[in-house]
Amino acid sequence: MYEHFFQCPYxxxxxxxxLDSSIRKQTYIEDCEVCCNPIEITPEFxxxxxxxxxxxxxEQ
Structure with missing residues (x-):
């Protein structure tokens, strides 16, 4: 596992x-831990x- 810090777009x-570094490229939805809005996350390893x-x- 890999911990990554970033700014919420909301x-x-x-x-x-x-982030799971054993998966080369993925896209998924995760809620912000502060404002609870959905964020599309795309990491690539x-x-x-x-x-x-x-x-x-x-966009909702």
């Missing part, structure tokens, strides 16, 4: 998330190292 608070990350808001 409330701009810094939050952390545990290469050799267990994070090489790309995006956290975008979900």
């Amino acid at each position: 409330c701009w608070e810094e939050i952390s998330m545990l 290469q050799d267990q190292e994070l090489i790309g990350f995006s956290a975008t808001d979900i």
Whole structure:
């Protein structure tokens, strides 16, 4: 597992998330731990190292 810190695209608070580095690329929805809004998370790993990350808001 890999802990990554980033800003929520809704409330701009810094939050952390545990990412599974054994999966090369994935996309999933996770709620912000501060404001509870849904965030689309897309991490990308290469050799267990994070090489790309995006956290975008979900248009509702």
